[in-house]
Every structure is written in C-alpha cells, then in structure tokens.
Amino acid sequence: MSHSASLADYRAALTTPGARGPVLASLLARLPVAMVGLSLLLYVEKVTGSFAAAGVVAAGALVGVAVGSVAQGRLYDRFGPTRPLTLTIAVFALVVAVEVTAIELRAPVPLLVVLAALTGLTEPMVSPASRAMWSRLLPPGRARHAAYAYEAISMEVFFILGPGLAGVLMAAPWPGTSLVVAASLMALGGLGFARTATVRAWRPERHERPQGRLLGPLTNPGMRTLAVAALGFGVTIGFVEVAVPAAARNAGHPTAGGLLLSLWSLSSVLFGVLYGMRPWPRPMHLRLPALLAGFSLLLLLPAVPSTLFGLALALLAVGVLITPQSTAHSATIEQVAPPSMAAEAFGWVVTSVTLGLAVGQSLSGQLVEAYGPAEAFLAAAGSGLVLALVVWLFRHTIRRSAQATEESSASRDELSLAAH
Template identity: 60%
Template sequence: MSESVSPSDYRSALSAPGAAAPVITSLLARLPIAMIGLALLLYVEQETGTFAAAGLVSASTLTGVAFGSVLQGRVMDRVGPTVPLLVMSGIFTVLVAAEIAAIEMGATVTVLTVLAFTVGLTEPMTGPASRALWTQLLPPGAVRDAAYSYEAISMEVFFILGPGLAGLLVAMPWPGTGVVAGSACMVVGSVGFACTPAARRHRPLPQERPTGSMLGALATPGMRTVAVAALGFGALLGMVEVAVPAAAEEAGKPALGGLMLSVLSISSVIVGILYGMRPWPRPMHLRLPALLLGFAALIALLALPGTLWGLGLALLLAGSLITPQSTAHSVALELAAPVGTATEAFGWVITAVTLGAAAGQSLSGHLVERSGPPLAFVVAGAIGALLALALWLRRATLLPSTIHSEATLATM
C-alpha cells in the first residue's frame, strides 16, 4: 500500500539532489505528448482535405507510440536511458522530416500512414525514463509516492496544453508548424534529459537486471492486472473524447467540444493533489477496481444532462478520478513490476492506455453515429464496470504476499 503524501513531500521530491535537471528537461520533452498526433492529423487534413486520411495517419502514430514505449523501455532497463534516448531522438528527427516531405509532395495515404507509424515508434520515451529515475533519486516512501503523483499530474497538464497548442499552431500560415514545433520540443527535452548527470549515472545493478522472460514486465500476474486497469482507463477516456465533441456539435456549438474536454483535466489536477494526501481505498488491490468503477459510474452519468452547461458540470465531476487512477497505476508498478523492469513496466501502462483509447474512440464513433452521445456514455460506463469486475476478480495478484511469492520464484 502507498503512503499518504503532503505538500512538503512534493517539495522534497522536486528539490532532491540531482532532480532539478531531469525534472526541467523531462517537462520540455513531454509537453508535446498530446500535441504531435493531433498536429499531424490537422496538418494532413489541411493538405489532403479529408479527415478519413488524417485520422488514419494519426491512429498509425498512436499505434507506433504503443509499441515503441515498450520496446524502448525494455532497452533502457538494460543499458540505462542515455544512449536509447539520444539514438531515438536522432532517428525521430529524420523520420519527422521524411513525413513532412511526404505530405508536402502529396504522397499516398499508404506512405503517410507507414511513415506515421515509424514516427510514433521512435518518439523518445522520456516519460517512462523519468518515472524510473525516481527509484534512483529517492528511497521508497511518501516522498517517492509524491514524485509519482507529480508525474501523473504533470501529464494531465500537458494533455490540457498539447491539443490547444496544436490547434493554435495549425492556424499559422504553414499548417505543419505544430508538427515541427512539437517535435523540436520533444527532441530538445529528450536530449537534455539524456545528458543530465542523473540519467547518465542510471544503470541497473546486477541484481536488478531483468530476467530473460519473453513477456518482460508482463511476466507477473500483478503487472497484467495493472495493464488491465490502464486499458480500461484509456478506453473510457477514448469514448469520452469522441462523445463530448459530438454532443457539442449536436448542440450547434462544435467549437466548444475541445474546451469542454479540458474541464476534465481541471478537476483532475486539483483532486489529484488532494487525493495523494489521503488515498482511498488504502490497499492497492482494492484501489484499482474501486477507482475504475467510480470513474465508470461518473462517465455513465454524462448521459443525463440535457444542456452543454449540465454536461460541463458533469465532466468536472468525472475528471476528479482521472489523476487518482494515473497515480495509482504508477504506484502499483512498485508492487507488481518484476525486478529490473521499471521503465518497460511504465511503457506497458502507456501502451495499455493508448490502445484502450484507440479502441474507445473507434467504438464511441460508431455509437455516436448510430444513436448519439448519450448511448456512448452509457456503454462506456458498462464497459468500465465490467473491467472493474475483472480487476476485482484479479485482486489477489496485487496482494503483497502473492507478489512476494512471485518474486521469490522468479529468482530461483
């Protein structure tokens, strides 16, 4: 179980010796995390005139990110973050340039989609590397939990800023400005993080090196339970991200769709800080199903309001359980991830959320087209409840005694 954290714990974490440089550079690297895919979508739509092609390219980028986060994490767990981040930053820069050139030359959608996958695949995974670095900078306890909470909260802030920046930059004289600006920010931040003393010193100890299991971080049942929780969380978010703009368009105010989604993150950040001070339920094996079930119930309630004002208030309430879930997933990795797989384990969380969001967006789009946004909200709530039940049935995999037994067997 994780400890409660206080404001002083956040200060202690961020002011720990060696933490300042990684914190600043990782912020820069992660700022465009929710920006590049959307900026690419808007850029392709401007150049091709079709959202169908743009959506395919954007989805391909997300798929690449889903695979890349795990592959890069596995390498970082073996050699540390510096070399992988520097190599990926260089390859990523070349591939972004190739994607832009292909768009400008009017290449086929197939070419754009394949290049977009490689762009996502090579996005430098500074987020997982940053999260894993706290195990070196801080001892286990409330201060490290505060660092994990900070990671989740900062991601929420970037999910607010990223789409807004992408929408602003696509309106510039050249619509590819957002792709270039976001990519440059990610590369500069990733290279800066890779070159910090803390990142260069980060190497797995002999007893912390991962085992040879093909499953890697997913080798333990507890880690698979965390992945299911992240998948459900991503699926519900994906369904909301489609249904809310559809509700705004149905009300005759499509421009409010993105603004209304940002309401989710406002309450998420505020409640996330408060929740870290007194998390509930305390035991992690109960916390994951409880949080997902609560989130599912709040998403289902979005079907009730008949006005955009009412929907906005309901979104404010639903957003309150976003950061608590992100933080819980991050803290749960301390319990569930096999020894030596901290970076890859967080990569699996990113992959699960990304794949869940992609599936949720697809399903929500079909439901909205057939019956409108309320049905999408209700179905999202039902899916979340079913996955929460699955987490409840798997709760024993996150009991400390079970995890200890798994760790003992893994070392035999």
C-alpha cells in the same frame, strides 16, 4: 500497502540532489505528450474532412507508442536512457517530416496509418525513464511515493496545456503547425533530459539487467492485472478524445474541442492532489477496480448535455478520477514488478493505456460518424465497466504480489542488518 503524500513530501522529492535538471527537462519533453496524437487527429481531419479516417490514423500512432514504450523502457533498464533517447529522437524527427509531407500530398489513409505508427514507435519516451529515476534518487518511503504522484499530476498538467495549445495552434493558417510544434518540443526536451548529469550517470549494475524474457515484468500475474486496469483507463479516454471534438464541431465551434478536453484535466489535477493525501480505497487491489468503475460511471454525464456549456460541466466532473488512476498505476508497479525492470514495467503501463486509446479512438470515430457523440460516451462507460469487472475478478493477483514484495523487502532488511 497504502500510500499517501503531504505537500512536504512533494517538496522533499523535488528538491532532492540531482532531480532539478531532469525534472525541468522532462517538463518540456512531456508537455506535448497529449498534443502529438490530438494534433495528428485534427490535422488529418482538416485535410480529409473525415473523423473516421482521422481516428484510424491517430490510433495507428498510439499503437506505435504502445510498442515503442516497452522497447525503449527495456533499453533504458539495460543501457541507461542517454544513448537510446538520443538515437530515437533523431529518427523521430525524420519520421515526422515524412508524415507531414504525406498528409500534405493527401496520401492514401493506409499509408498515413503506417507512417503514424512509425511516428508513435519513435516518439521519445521520457516518462518511463523519469518515473524509474526516482527509485535511484530516493529511498523507499513517502518522498518516493510523492515523486510518483508528482509524475501522474504533472502529466495531467500537460493534458491541460497540451490539448489547449493544440486547439490554439490549429487556428494557424497551416493546420500542420500544431504537430510540428509538438514534435519539436518533445525532441528538444528529450535531448535535454538525456544530457543531464543524473541521467548520463545512469549505469545499470549487472544484476539489474532484465532476464531476457520476452514479456519481462508482464510474466507476473499482478502486472497483467495492472495492465488491464491501464487498458480500461485508455479505452475510456480514447472514446472521449474523439467524441468531444466531434460534439464541438456539431455545435459549430470546431476549435473548442481541445479546450474542452483541457477542462477535465483541470479538475483532475485539483482533485488529484487532495486524493493523494487521503487515497481510498486504501488497499491497491481494491483501489484499481473501484477507480476505473467510478470513472466509467461518471462518463455517463457527458452523454446527456445538448450544449457545449453542459458538456464542459460534465467533463469537469468526470476529470476528478483521472489523476487518482494514473497515480495508482504508478504506485502499483512497486508491488508487481522488480526494481530492475522499473522502466520497462512503466512502459507496459504506457503500452496498455495507449492500446486502449487506440481502440477507443478508432471505435469512437466510427460511432461518431454513424450515430453521434452521445453514443460514443455511452460506449466509453460500458467498456470501462466491463474492464473494471475484470480487474476486480483478478484483484487477488495484486494482493499476492504486494504481500510477496513486502516479504522480500523484509528479508533484504534482515540480511542487511545481519551483514552489519
């Protein structure tokens, strides 16, 4: 299957009845998605003076997100998003308050890591519900694929605005301002999304409920290959998210780190729209390893510059392959996971990305402290290439899953025609 989307397809998806309320609320809920971890990292570094400690704490939050995204996705598939989101947001607000208090009291790093993990675990996951919503609002076709592309592109917009806003707020007199603002926006947006009529009407049918298997959609080999691709995406970005602020600090401009990270998201959005019109390679089983390998090779560029201007140009170049990967991950879910597990399947993708981010940030913090940012960029490129090779070796699992999905869809169409 090859998927492309025109501007008319995007318009059709976003104007479909029932979409406006959840789309607007999810914008507010997902704006801080790149702020929470980065704000926590910069906050802890500001208080402790150590990027190594900050990287471990931020990694703890990402591990929590990895677990929470799957658990919340499974609850959405089973009960609908409204009740799980409302309860999660209440607990999230309490945990963030405790985390801020612990940082201010300069609690031991292990305690900060545990609290960060709880913060990530309770972080309200609007993205899996938002992504799964489109399969309920739109029939299979170009408009639905445009909706999935919109989800990926909008996330990149948040990755533009989030780090930049975090960097600006870090200049406030109190270094915890950015984290508190990010958590507040996420909670308010999540509540708004959960209370829209479209989301409140989400009532899974009996046959839609998961089968109770621990790994759910991950039992499909194609889904596991997709998870490896998402893991590689997260690992490479995790390295960079620590290396860039460290490079800015070494250059004497510590507040520029967030703004620099926004640059690669800028080029990602611009190129992502164009790429969505003519994606290449066309087959998804080839696209996943090709995009990850290309992205990893581009990460060699930031290791070269000795100035922040050169680093900015390098990040602009690297960014062109971010949104294409996110869009490919989202589109592949339709080929490797049953519709009844759409939210949980996207949760596994989020889990893979966040686990990768945790590994990348933790290792990058150690490399930055011991050697410097350049070595972290090189490690990012090498790690991504290794995981791209793994995805390529198991590409047949994606192809087989796609073929099985097409055959199943054809069978359902034949049964439907026979019934009429």
